[in-house]
Each structure stands twice: as C-alpha cells, then as structure tokens.
Amino acid sequence: MPLVDDIARAELEQLSARGLLRTLEPLRTPPGAEIELRPGERLVNLCSNDYLGLAGDPRVAGALADGARQWGAGAGASRLVSGDFLPQHELEGALAALAGTEAALLFNSGYAANCAIVPVFAGPEDLILSDVLNHASLIDGCRLSRARVEVFPHRDLAAVERLLAKTPARRKLLVTDAIFSMDGDRAPLRELQALCDARGALLMVDEAHATGVFGPRGAGLCAQEGVQPALRMGTLSKALGVAGAYVAASRAVCDLLVNRARPLVFSTALPPALACAALESLRIATGPEGEQRRARLWSNVRRFAAGLEALGRPASADSPIVPFILGDPDTAVQVAARLRELGHLAKAIRPPTVPAGTSRIRFALSAAHSAAQVDAALAALRTALLVK
Numbered sequence: 001m002p003l004v005d006d007i008a009r010a011e012l013e014q015l016s017a018r019g020l021l022r023t024l025e026p027l028r029t030p031p032g033a034e035i036e037l038r039p040g041e042r043l044v045n046l047c048s049n050d051y052l053g054l055a056g057d058p059r060v061a062g063a064l065a066d067g068a069r070q071w072g073a074g075a076g077a078s079r080l081v082s083g084d085f086l087p088q089h090e091l092e093g094a095l096a097a098l099a100g101t102e103a104a105l106l107f108n109s110g111y112a113a114n115c116a117i118v119p120v121f122a123g124p125e126d127l128i129l130s131d132v133l134n135h136a137s138l139i140d141g142c143r144l145s146r147a148r149v150e151v152f153p154h155r156d157l158a159a160v161e162r163l164l165a166k167t168p169a170r171r172k173l174l175v176t177d178a179i180f181s182m183d184g185d186r187a188p189l190r191e192l193q194a195l196c197d198a199r200g201a202l203l204m205v206d207e208a209h210a211t212g213v214f215g216p217r218g219a220g221l222c223a224q225e226g227v228q229p230a231l232r233m234g235t236l237s238k239a240l241g242v243a244g245a246y247v248a249a250s251r252a253v254c255d256l257l258v259n260r261a262r263p264l265v266f267s268t269a270l271p272p273a274l275a276c277a278a279l280e281s282l283r284i285a286t287g288p289e290g291e292q293r294r295a296r297l298w299s300n301v302r303r304f305a306a307g308l309e310a311l312g313r314p315a316s317a318d319s320p321i322v323p324f325i326l327g328d329p330d331t332a333v334q335v336a337a338r339l340r341e342l343g344h345l346a347k348a349i350r351p352p353t354v355p356a357g358t359s360r361i362r363f364a365l366s367a368a369h370s371a372a373q374v375d376a377a378l379a380a381l382r383t384a385l386l387v388k
C-alpha cells in the first residue's frame with residue numbers, strides 16, 4: 001500500500017513532466033492594477049476578474065469591516081438553521097431589482113451556485129444541453145444532476161436545434177456561459193432563448209463575467225440582449241469584487257432552491273458582512289460611477305484589441321477577457337514568465353482548463369488599468385513573443 005505522500009509525489013511528477021504543474025504564490029498587496037508578488041516585484045495585474053476595479057476599493061472594504069462589526073465575522077450556520085440575516089435579504093432584493101426578476105437567492109460562490117442549481121432542475125430522466133466551452137462549475141453541476149448530458153459544439157445553434165428536436169426527455173435544460181471564461185466570446189443568447197422557447201426547454205445562463213460589465217446599470221448580458229432566461233446566475237466575485245453568487249429568477253424557483261439546493265442547505269451561509277460589502281459594491285457599480293468605470297473598461301478593451309491587431313493577432317473586443325492562444329503548455333508558460341520579467345502578470349492557462357493544443361495567455365482588462373498600462377502590456381507582449 002503506497003503512502004499518501006508517494007501517491008501525491010508521483011502525480012505531481014507526472015504533471016510537471018507534461019508542463020501542467022500549478023503552484024500557489026501569494027500577493028503581498030491588495031488587489032488592484034498594480035500588485036506585488038516577490039518582495040519589491042511590482043507587476044501590472046493583467047489576469048484578475050476585478051473588471052471594475054472594486055475588489056480593493058476602500059468603500060467596499062469599509063462596508064465589509066462595518067458589516068463585520070455589526071453582524072460578526074461568520075454566519076454560524078446554514079441559512080435554514082440560524083445563518084439567515086437581514087443583509088442577505090437586502091442584497092437579494094437589490095440583485096432581483098437589478099435583474100428585473102421577482103426574486104434572487106445567494107450562494108457562497110459561483111462554483112457552488114452552478115453545482116446547486118443544475119441538479120434541482122434536471123435529474124436522471126432529463127436532458128441537459130451544454131456548450132463544450134462552459135465553465136467547469138456548470139460541467140460539474142451537470143454531472144451531479146445525473147441527467148443525460150449532450151455537449152454541443154461551441155455556439156452551434158444548428159446542433160442545439162437538432163438535439164432539442166429529437167429528445168423524448170421529460171425535461172430539457174440548456175446551460176451556457178454568457179461570456180465564455182477562457183475565450184471571452186459571447187453566447188448567442190437571443191437565438192438560444194428562441195430555440196428553447198420553441199422546444200419547451202429551460203434556459204440557464206451563467207453571467208459570472210457579465211454581471212457589472214454589460215447591460216444597463218451593469219445588469220448583465222441577458223439585460224443587454226433583452227433575454228429573460230428561466231435561470232440567470234451571476235457572481236459577486238468578479239466585477240463586483242467581493243465573493244459569492246446569486247440566481248435571479250421567480251419566487252417559486254428561489255423557494256424550491258431553498259428546499260432542494262444541496263450547497264445551500266448543507267453549507268454555512270455567506271457571512272452577512274460579505275452581503276454588506278456586496279451591497280456597497282452594487283451601489284457603486286449600478287450608479288453613475290459604475291457607468292464611468294464601464295466606459296474606462298471598454299476603452300481599455302478596445303485599445304488592447306486594436307494593439308493586438310497591430311501585432312498581427314486580431315482579437316475581438318467582445319468582453320474584457322482576451323485570450324492569446326499559443327498552443328502547447330510550455331510555450332504559454334515561457335511567454336508568461338517573460339511577461340513577468342517585463343513587469344506584467346498574465347498567467348498561462350493550460351489543460352484541463354482549456355482544450356489540449358490551445359494553451360494560452362488569458363488577458364483580463366480592468367477599469368483600474370490606465371491607457372499607459374494597456375500600451376505597456378502590449379509592448380511587453382511584443383517583446384515576450386520575440387524572445388520566444
């Protein structure tokens with residue numbers, strides 16, 4: 001019987017040999033456009049999902065501290081026991097108002113939300129259609145549901161139509177990212193909604209990278225596209241700069257989730273202080289300052305995409321996520337290392353996060369970046385590619 005350390009070391013060696021080993025390295029500074037990793041190593045952060053630059057905002061951090069003073073550090077129990085506090089309800093009301101839905105319900109993370117929601121609405125007698133590039137949390141939600149899962153080619157409406165037409169399943173659920181997390185492109189939400197409506201399927205949209213970034217008052221891509229899916233999930237952890245997630249839906253849907261969603265029922269609730277921080281972040285993101293931050297964000301996205309085009313690598317300006325595909329994992333790691341030497345943090349993304357042969361640098365732009373930082377990032381990328 002091998003010791004657990006022997007098992008771990010053997011697996012780590014295999015990962016390392018394939019260029020797929022990942023390690024942790026803590027930041028020495030709060031989140032922001034500029035961060036410090038090794039002592040004295042200042043880097044422009046080009047790989048955070050802090051799209052509006054709110055994660056390090058003193059007002060949001062202050063609301064967290066004030067919230068903790070008033071409500072304590074932790075919720076102490078699942079919401080169904082004694083972990084349900086007023087700030088969580090206030091936040092749910094604000095999120096529902098933003099989404100234009102009857103209700104909203106919080107989860108501890110986007111990952112937990114997807115694992116929670118999908119199995120409540122699809123089971124062994126049902127069919128789930130899932131875009132091949134959906135986030136791992138949706139994939140895991142599908143697995144937990146024990147439904148039959150048909151993975152369709154990326155954004156392929158003809159495949160969706162075919163799959164929806166032929167199924168005898170009791171219930172059909174189509175799940176998609178709104179913004180694909182590693183490619184930054186958008187799901188064809190209007191077309192997907194029309195196909196689902198025509199075939200009596202439920203549509204679930206993951207707005208993790210769309211909340212705060214798209215739509216009126218940052219309400220998301222569904223709001224921008226005028227789509228009202230049955231289940232709309234979003235996160236508080238990315239543009240809103242805090243942690244946690246929500247589903248915006250009807251009251252009945254939220255009530256059923258309170259009864260059946262295992263990550264909600266069997267897990268300690270999101271601390272109420274975090275709800276206080278998210279309320280402050282939401283106040284900023286949905287107000288005039290949010291509009292200004294979104295304008296800066298989109299200006300940075302367009303500037304970066306134009307710069308890539310000038311490098312001969314046209315990129316869409318569909319979202320703040322801009323992938324730069326390099327192919328094999330070693331090349332991606334080398335280019336990331338070179339960027340870091342040049343003062344820029346943009347991590348290599350490798351399988352299994354992305355399909356084999358598509359290892360990449362995933363750039364993420366933020367309203368916190370200055371135009372000069374965007375230009376410097378492009379110059380660093382040009383140099384890093386030459387050295388490769």
Ligand SMILES: Cc1ncc(COP(=O)(O)O)c(C=O)c1O
Pocket residue numbers: 109110111112114135137177179180181206208209235236237244245
């Ligand atoms: C599309 C998508 N859904 C869900 C998640 C999970 O969200 P969270 O980081 O809040 O767990 C992420 C991010 O990691 C994501 O990119």
